Amino acid sequence: MLKLASVSMHFGGLQVLENVNLDIPERGIFGLIGPNGAGKTTIFNLVTGLFAPSGGAIEFFGERLDGRPAHQIVRRGIARTFQNIRLFREMTVRENLLVAMSAETTGSIARALLPGPSRRHAEERQRGRADELLARVRLGEKSETPAGALSYGEQRRLELARALATDPKLLLLDEPAAGMNAGEKRELMSEIVKLEESGLNIMIIEHDMGFIMNLCREIAVLNFGRIIARGAPAEVRGNPEVIEAYLGRDE
Numbered sequence: 001m002l003k004l005a006s007v008s009m010h011f012g013g014l015q016v017l018e019n020v021n022l023d024i025p026e027r028g029i030f031g032l033i034g035p036n037g038a039g040k041t042t043i044f045n046l047v048t049g050l051f052a053p054s055g056g057a058i059e060f061f062g063e064r065l066d067g068r069p070a071h072q073i074v075r076r077g078i079a080r081t082f083q084n085i086r087l088f089r090e091m092t093v094r095e096n097l098l099v100a101m102s103a104e105t106t107g108s109i110a111r112a113l114l115p116g117p118s119r120r121h122a123e124e125r126q127r128g129r130a131d132e133l134l135a136r137v138r139l140g141e142k143s144e145t146p147a148g149a150l151s152y153g154e155q156r157r158l159e160l161a162r163a164l165a166t167d168p169k170l171l172l173l174d175e176p177a178a179g180m181n182a183g184e185k186r187e188l189m190s191e192i193v194k195l196e197e198s199g200l201n202i203m204i205i206e207h208d209m210g211f212i213m214n215l216c217r218e219i220a221v222l223n224f225g226r227i228i229a230r231g232a233p234a235e236v237r238g239n240p241e242v243i244e245a246y247l248g249r250d251e
Contacts, residue, residue, distance in 0.1 A: 001026040001201060002047065002170060007056035007066075009042055009225075016042050017225040019056070029192065029202045031216035033209070033236075035245055038222040040205045041083060044172050048080050049073040060170070077169035081159045081176055083205075089148030093139055093158055096147050097130040100165040133161040137191070153184045160191070170201045177211050189215055213237065221245065 002024040009017040017039045024030050032040050045051045047058060049070035058066040065073055088096050134140045137157040142150065147158060156176065163171055173192070177185045185208070192215060196202055206212040212219065213233040221229040221236055223245040229236050236242055 001061060002203070003057075003059040004043070004047075005057045005059070007043075007046065007058060008054050009039070009046060009051065010054050015225060017046075017053075020222075020225070020227055022220060022227065024201075024203060026201055027196075027199075028217040029196050029204065029215055031212045031219035031233075032203060032205050032222060033207075033212060033219060034222035038245075039225045040222055041174055043222070044080055044174055044205065047073075047172065048078060074166055074168075077167075078172065079163040079166045079168035079170075080172035081156075081163050081174055083174045083178065085152075085155050085159055087147040087155060087158060087162070089146065091147055092144050093134060093147055093150070094127070094130050094143040096158060096162055097133060097165045098126055100162045101126045101129065130165065133164055136164075137161045152179050153181075156180065156184075156188075164195075168200070170203065171195065173202065173204045173206075175206055176204065177206060177208050185211055209237075 002022070004020050004022040007017055007020045007022075008015070020039075020043065022043075032043065034040055042051070046053050047060075047065065049065070049068055049072070053066050056066070057064060060073075060076060060078065063076065065076070065078075088099065091099070131140065131143065134143055137160055139150075139154060139157060139161065142154070147155065150158060156179070160173075160176065176192075177188055180188065189211065192202060192204075204212060204216065216233060218231065219233055219236045220227055221239070221242050223241075228241045228245060229239045231239075
């Protein structure tokens with residue numbers, strides 16, 4: 001499904017990723033972990049077109065993504081959430097979803113601007129879809145609330161709904177459980193499992209080891225810009241190189 005072939009990334013003299021090779025299969029929840037500064041979010045930024053790699057190739061279902069702008073990658077079926085929540089805080093909860101859906105609107109700009117039945121029907125469909133997603137993340141009663149007035153956990157759920165609004169084939173979640181309490185994490189885990197069962201492919205970066213070990217079928221570990229391990233959670237947990245990356249080496 002998603003393939004990174006010898007992908008490297010440097011900013012000036014700083015090497016962030018070094019010949020990263022990842023072949024992520026379709027179906028399932030795939031985890032990407034590693035210490036702070038390992039390059040995990042950089043991989044998401046490359047896949048979603050925020051950066052272009054310094055070297056290597058990125059493919060999605062056999063189509064090259066590297067070098068494409070972010071809006072084209074969204075239209076090819078990749079959506080993401082961010083480490084730091086990025087919502088339109090002054091817009092309502094529903095409006096945040098409608099903005100995301102506009103990226104998927106087809107037809108000419110002129111036709112979209114002209115009043116008429118087709119435009120009204122499109123708007124009605126989008127509002128209906130937005131309300132379905134808000135109900136799914138338990139924000140239906142707050143559709144007219146400004147996004148900035150939501151609690152932290154609610155903003156996280158809204159960001160998830162906004163990513164889903166683009167009807168992705170692959171959803172990238174960058175530390176989705178950050179800042180959540182135990183109950184919120186359990187609810188989020190249940191929602192992610194439901195998304196995977198519905199056929200959505202999911203890739204997660206997360207620092208909460210209990211969260212990601214209980215959720216993912218397969219995990220890759222990144223350290224200093226290199227993949228140092230990959231396998232089932234139990235394999236990765238017991239890998240000496242992974243333990244050293246997180247805990248250091250006894251001298």
